[in-house]
Amino acid sequence: MSKLDVSRRGLLRTGAVTGAGLALPTIFTAQSAAAFTNDPTGGSVTLGFNVPQTGPYADEGADELRAYELAVDHLNGDGDGGMLNSFSSKALEGSGILGKKVEYVTGDTQTKSDAARASAKSMIEKDGAIMISGGSSSGVAIAVQGLCQEAGVIFMAGLTHSNDTTGKDKKANGFRHFFNAYMSGAALAPVLKNLYGDDRKAYHLTADYTWGWTQEESIKAATEALGWETVNTVKTPLAATDFSSYIAPVLNSGADVLILNHYGGNMVNSLTNAVQFGLRDKVVNGKNFEIVVPLYSRLMAKGAGANVKGIHGSTNWHWSLQDEGSKAFVRSFGTKYGFPPSQAAHTCYVQTLLYADAVQRAGSFNPCAVAEALEGFEFDGMGNGKTLYRADDHQCFKDVLVVRGKENPTSEFDLLEVVEVTPREQVEYAPDHPMFAGGQLGSCNPGA
Amino acid sequence: MDAFLLQILNGLDKGSAYALIALGLTLIFGTLGVVNFAHGALFMIGAFCAVTVQKILSLSVETIDPDKTDFLGNPLKVKTPYVENWFGPDIGGTIIDWSVPLAILFAIPIMIAVGFIMERGLIKHFYKRPHADQILVTFGLAIVLQEVIKYFYGANPIPTPAPDALNGVANLGAIIGMDLIYPVWRIVYFCFACLIISGVFAFLQFTTFGMVVRAGMADRETVGLLGINIDRRFTIMFGIAAAVAGLAGVMYTPINSPNYHMGMDFLVLSFVVVVVGGMGSLPGAVLAGFVLGILESFASMEWAINLIPGINQIIIYLVAIVILLVRPRGLMGRKGVMED
Numbered sequence: 001m002s003k004l005d006v007s008r009r010g011l012l013r014t015g016a017v018t019g020a021g022l023a024l025p026t027i028f029t030a031q032s033a034a035a036f037t038n039d040p041t042g043g044s045v046t047l048g049f050n051v052p053q054t055g056p057y058a059d060e061g062a063d064e065l066r067a068y069e070l071a072v073d074h075l076n077g078d079g080d081g082g083m084l085n086s087f088s089s090k091a092l093e094g095s096g097i098l099g100k101k102v103e104y105v106t107g108d109t110q111t112k113s114d115a116a117r118a119s120a121k122s123m124i125e126k127d128g129a130i131m132i133s134g135g136s137s138s139g140v141a142i143a144v145q146g147l148c149q150e151a152g153v154i155f156m157a158g159l160t161h162s163n164d165t166t167g168k169d170k171k172a173n174g175f176r177h178f179f180n181a182y183m184s185g186a187a188l189a190p191v192l193k194n195l196y197g198d199d200r201k202a203y204h205l206t207a208d209y210t211w212g213w214t215q216e217e218s219i220k221a222a223t224e225a226l227g228w229e230t231v232n233t234v235k236t237p238l239a240a241t242d243f244s245s246y247i248a249p250v251l252n253s254g255a256d257v258l259i260l261n262h263y264g265g266n267m268v269n270s271l272t273n274a275v276q277f278g279l280r281d282k283v284v285n286g287k288n289f290e291i292v293v294p295l296y297s298r299l300m301a302k303g304a305g306a307n308v309k310g311i312h313g314s315t316n317w318h319w320s321l322q323d324e325g326s327k328a329f330v331r332s333f334g335t336k337y338g339f340p341p342s343q344a345a346h347t348c349y350v351q352t353l354l355y356a357d358a359v360q361r362a363g364s365f366n367p368c369a370v371a372e373a374l375e376g377f378e379f380d381g382m383g384n385g386k387t388l389y390r391a392d393d394h395q396c397f398k399d400v401l402v403v404r405g406k407e408n409p410t411s412e413f414d415l416l417e418v419v420e421v422t423p424r425e426q427v428e429y430a431p432d433h434p435m436f437a438g439g440q441l442g443s444c445n446p447g448a
Numbered sequence: 449m450d451a452f453l454l455q456i457l458n459g460l461d462k463g464s465a466y467a468l469i470a471l472g473l474t475l476i477f478g479t480l481g482v483v484n485f486a487h488g489a490l491f492m493i494g495a496f497c498a499v500t501v502q503k504i505l506s507l508s509v510e511t512i513d514p515d516k517t518d519f520l521g522n523p524l525k526v527k528t529p530y531v532e533n534w535f536g537p538d539i540g541g542t543i544i545d546w547s548v549p550l551a552i553l554f555a556i557p558i559m560i561a562v563g564f565i566m567e568r569g570l571i572k573h574f575y576k577r578p579h580a581d582q583i584l585v586t587f588g589l590a591i592v593l594q595e596v597i598k599y600f601y602g603a604n605p606i607p608t609p610a611p612d613a614l615n616g617v618a619n620l621g622a623i624i625g626m627d628l629i630y631p632v633w634r635i636v637y638f639c640f641a642c643l644i645i646s647g648v649f650a651f652l653q654f655t656t657f658g659m660v661v662r663a664g665m666a667d668r669e670t671v672g673l674l675g676i677n678i679d680r681r682f683t684i685m686f687g688i689a690a691a692v693a694g695l696a697g698v699m700y701t702p703i704n705s706p707n708y709h710m711g712m713d714f715l716v717l718s719f720v721v722v723v724v725g726g727m728g729s730l731p732g733a734v735l736a737g738f739v740l741g742i743l744e745s746f747a748s749m750e751w752a753i754n755l756i757p758g759i760n761q762i763i764i765y766l767v768a769i770v771i772l773l774v775r776p777r778g779l780m781g782r783k784g785v786m787e788d
Contacts, residue, residue, distance in 0.1 A: 056709065057605035151707045198544060234750065237761045241704055241713045242462060244634070245748035248454040251629065262671050268605045269704045276631040276703070278617035305607025413519065 029220045036153035036366045037447030038128045044101040046366065047072070047352065048129030049257055050120050050144060053108040056265050057136040060344045064134055064158055065106060066337055068283035068344035071352035075334070082332035082351060083292060086325040086381035091360040096251065099357060105343040109135055113143035120144045121432065124151050130365055133351050136264075136344060138162030138211040141423065145174035152447015154367045156351035159344040161263075161295055163214035166395035173367055173436035175374055175394045175447055178347045179427070181215040182435055184294045184314040185222030187400040187422035196257065196290055198227035203255035205264050205270055208235040217435060219294045223259075231255040236266070241271040247277050256284040259292045267293060268303040275307040285403060296403055298342050301415040308405030312345055315401045317346040317383050317416055326383040340413050350382045354389075368444040385424065393441060400427050449623070453628055455745040457620070459636045461703075463642030463741025465491075468696035468779045469714055470721040470733035471645060472689035478665045478728040479682040483579050485586040488715030489593040492564060494697025496597055497555035499606050502547040505531055505666055546611045549700055555698045556691055563690025567683050590711065598697075598708040605705035609781035615702075633702050640699050644692060645734055651688075652730070665728070709788055720768045726781025736779055742762050 023162070049068045073079045077094035084092055096102050105127040107119025118136065123129040126217045132148050133156040141160035148155035149171040155177040157165060161184070166176050202223055206216040207344035212235070220230055231253050236246050247270070250258055258279060262270045274291055275282075296313035319330045319340035329349060333341040341349070358373035359365055375391035384398035403416040428434070429433040469491055476484045508527035516524035530542030543550070545690075570589060574582045609615065610633040616634060621628025652658035664671045664678040671678045699707070704710070721740055725732030746752060747763035771778060 055706065056603060058598065114661065215731060234749070234753075237762075239713070244458045245455060245745040249451055250452070250457055251752060252450055263606060272607075272704060276615075276617075276633065278629055278631070281617075299604055303605035303707075305609060305705065307607075330519060340519045361696065384757075410516070410524065411518065418650070 006144070009059075022405070029108060029125075029185055029238060035446075035448040036368075038124065038130045039324050039448070040100055040128075040365055042100075044280070045097055045102045045270050046127055046129050047104045047355075048107060048120065048123035048127065049104055049106040049134050049348075050109050050116060050132055050134045050346075051125065051348075052111045052136050052370050053092070053106070054109045055109075056138045059112045060136045060159065060342065061109070061134075063299070063342045063345040064136070064348040065380040065422060066129055068104060068133070068352055069128075069138035070332055070336060071349045072102050072104055072256075074355050075353070076343060079336070080332055081328075083325050083329050083382055086323075086328050087353060088380040089355050089357050089361070095320070096127060097356045098363070098365070102356070105129060107134075109137075109140050110145075111137050111140060116140040116144050117147045118422045120147050121151070128245060129153065129336060131355050131392050133355070134158040134348060135160060136381040138260070139209060141165050141208055142169045142210065145169065145171050145227055149173045149442070149445055152367055154355060156355050158351070159297075160211075160346050161215070162211040162350065163218065164439075165208050167214070167436035170393050170395075170436075170439050170441050172394075172442045175351070175354075175371075175389065175396075177351050177389075177396045179314075179316050179398070179400050180395065181211070182429060182433070183292070183400050183427040184215070185218035186331040186427040186429075187218075187314050187402055187420075188219065188292070188294060188312070189222035189226055190426075191402045191424075192223065192225045192292065193421055195312070196287070200226075200228045200257050200287070200290075201231045201255045201285065202228050202257045202259050203231045203250050204233040204259045205243070206235050207238055209238050210416050211263065212238075212261050212327070214435065215294055216259075219261065219292075224361075228257070236262070236270070238266065240266065244277070247273050247279070248281065248410060249278065250274075251282075254284070256287050257290045257292060259294065263295055263297075264300060265303070267295075267300055269367060271304050271307050281311075296416060297344065298413065301343075302412065309407050312419065313401050313403055315416065316343045317402055318343065318403060319346075319413070320417060320418060321383060323381075323385070325381040329383060338422055346383060353382070354379075366446055368446050370429045371444045385421075387424075393436065397424050397428055399424050414440075450598070450626060450628055451749070454630070456742055457628075457634075459742025460638050460738060460753070462744060463738035464638050464698055465696055465714065465737075466718055466741050467734045467737025468641050468723045469693055469718040471648060471724065471730060473691040473718055474725070474728060474730050474733040475648075475685055475689040475692075478730070479661060480571070480575065481577065483586070484571070484759060485581035485583050485694055485715065485743060486566065486590040486593065487586075487588040487689075488711030488713075488718065490559065490562065490711070491697040491700075491714055492594060492597065492706070492708065492711030493578070494555050494559055494610075495696025495701050495710060496601060496697075497558055497694060498548050498551040498608050498698045498701045498707055499601060501551035501554050502544070503546050505529065505544045505550075506727050509533060517673045520747055525595070528633070548608060548610060548698065551698050552695060554677035555694045557714075559694030559735050563687035564683065567686040571686075572683075581766040593655040594708045596710060600640075601708065603708060605707040607705045608701035610702035616665050618650050637703065638698050641696070644695060645694030648688070648692060649730065656683065656747075688725070706761050718763060722778075723770045724768055724778055726778025728782065729778065730782040732778055739779075740767060743767060 003036035005131040035274045042099045052063040104125050108122050109116035120132050135158040138160045141157045145155045146387045155174040163181050206212040261269050278288050293313040295434050296315045301308045377389045380386045387398040400422045401418050402420040404419050406417045473487050495563050508523045510531045513524045513526045518524050531543050546567045553762045617629045620630050724734030746750050748760045752759050
């Protein structure tokens with residue numbers, strides 16, 4: 001006969017250990033199934049729109065905010081529905097996202113990486129934002145994308161054109177609808193060849209930061225493939241305002257094309273200075289001197305005034321497009337605000353709808369489920385023809401526009417005209433293309 | 449050789465803006481002893497005087513063109529400036545075209561008034577406070593002013609072109625058989641800067657008012673003891689300094705489209721110019737403005753960047769460090785100033 005010797009303390013200890021052992025897998029299971037950063041539990045879901053509300057890109061940021069507001073209206077069933085009517089996916093019904101009313105908070109990036117990270121962090125931690133979107137700079141986009149990856153929320157990038165955003169700095173939680181520098185080069189090159197021939201000498205002025213470097217690399221490779229010679233590439237400080245001392249050497253360099261890898265205020269000033277120095281009236285090597293601006297925006301063109309006339313560049317989208325999606329968006333935006341949307345507004349609006357649609361199709365706000373729904377997603381009706389969100393790098397592939405500064409604008413918005421819609425196939429590249437090498441997408445982080 | 453001469457011209461052109469702003473800064477420091485960090489904002493307000501004049505002259509009447517449609521498919525609203533309706537398209541168009549030079553007439557009283565209000569309303573309360581307090585309050589004022597401008601005019605640059613007649617290029621080397629092309633407006637800007645600088649010096653040198661101001665700069669107390677209201681004269685000098693900065697801003701608008709933070713871009717550089725020239729020295733500020741402008745232009749040349757990468761971004765500060773180490777009173781500063 002055995003003796004059962006059980007003390008009170010021993011029983012408690014054994015019970016606690018056994019209980020913990022049995023409960024352990026349940027805790028892990030429960031976490032992995034339902035818990036992720038800012039899981040919306042009430043009747044609403046909060047999105048975080050992180051745009052430049054102060055600083056030099058504040059006007060672009062204001063246009064992005066207008067687009068986000070419009071997207072939220074349409075998601076909640078207000079207004080005319082905009083692109084929801086033309087979007088090929090019909091998962092969204094104008095009843096919020098998964099039945100939850102869409103609300104939003106905003107942050108000010110100031111177009112500074114540290115400020116943008118701070119505002120995104122605040123929206124995630126204090127306001128419970130489940131997704132962050134916006135921005136008008138690649139430096140900011142890369143910084144915020146990294147933060148969202150760490151925090152376990154989805155980042156739907158706004159205006160960011162550097163190859164690095166979906167290249168060496170790509171992240172599993174980050175998605176870019178906007179086109180990139182490589183695509184600008186690939187779209188522009190054939191047009192430049194038709195216009196200016198294959199025997200040209202190009203001089204590059206390049207903004208000295210991530211976007212400028214990849215823009216120069218891309219357009220240089222594309223034009224050299226045409227047979228153009230690169231005479232010189234000069235980096236200019238981002239803070240530069242007067243480019244006269246950089247333009248002057250172009251005059252005697254033997255170049256017959258000036259490529260301005262500048263954006264925003266840099267581009268407005270460098271183009272203005274180049275025109276002031278009479279470059280457009282010069283004849284070099286028996287050819288008319290030409291200026292090219294690889295990345296154009298309407299807001300920027302407005303700042304440069306008449307100097308943009310006849311200058312070629314590329315853009316992600318333009319309000320004059322006549323497809324059903326673009327017309328629907330321009331109608332909604334124009335009716336609400338009284339003027340046509342910019343390309344930044346377009347990409348932000350589309351990104352919000354794409355995120356909402358992905359949640360709806362996934363049936364969950366879990367970032368990993370949303371990422372899975374976005375990866376490899378093919379859609380149409382959003383303004384750039386048939387579009388693919390490539391799974392390998394989370395870059396959208398779609399038609400790219402080559403535009404030219406309009407000679408006789410009919411209004412203050414009518415500054416660019418579409419010269420060519422470059423088909424998607426022409427701007428596609430392999431996921432392991434050298435210009436995008438160096439980074440890993442990694443795995444999705446649900447946070448919590 | 450052409451490239452060398454072009455960079456000298458560029459330097460003189462950049463130096464014109466630096467010299468005009470630094471001249472105003474020095475006038476204020478020399479008379480009132482105030483370090484005015486809002487001086488860049490005065491340059492910016494001057495530029496926006498030009499924008500305002502352009503907008504006023506471009507005020508338009510809207511008519512409907514039933515044959516054309518806008519982006520929403522509605523009948524197009526065609527804008528015709530009032531001045532074109534009143535004076536005909538040719539004369540009206542010419543008036544709008546010359547809006548920047550015309551803005552000088554508008555900017556002078558506006559800038560004097562802004563300077564007067566700034567000095568009487570805020571800065572006079574800080575005369576006896578430490579320089580650090582003056583810097584903080586004037587810097588704060590600069591931020592307020594630029595945000596006010598952003599509220600009304602937006603953040604984007606606003607194109608304000610030169611008159612068509614002054615918009616081209618001139619071959620300055622034609623006389624000596626060289627091809628030395630330079631923008632006409634930049635030549636105008638340099639000449640304008642020389643005119644303003646000469647005017648300020650002549651005013652101080654050859655008028656009774658200027659003589660009293662110079663005496664006040666040298667020994668304020670003694671001038672006061674002679675029964676002269678030196679404070680009132682110094683307030684007027686603040687207004688004149690504001691007008692100089694404002695005119696520099698007006699004429700700068702065709703060179704680069706003005707935006708609300710353009711003043712900040714010039715502010716730090718202008719302070720360096722004042723320090724290099726010598727605090728309180730008017731000729732020093734002008735000399736340093738042109739010298740640093742030329743050095744900055746040469747530092748942007750390819751051979752300079754290849755020799756010392758990044759030299760184009762630090763040259764002005766490098767010169768300032770050397771000057772402060774070797775000759776703390778600056779190029780033309782009075783002995784004893786900034787040397788203790």
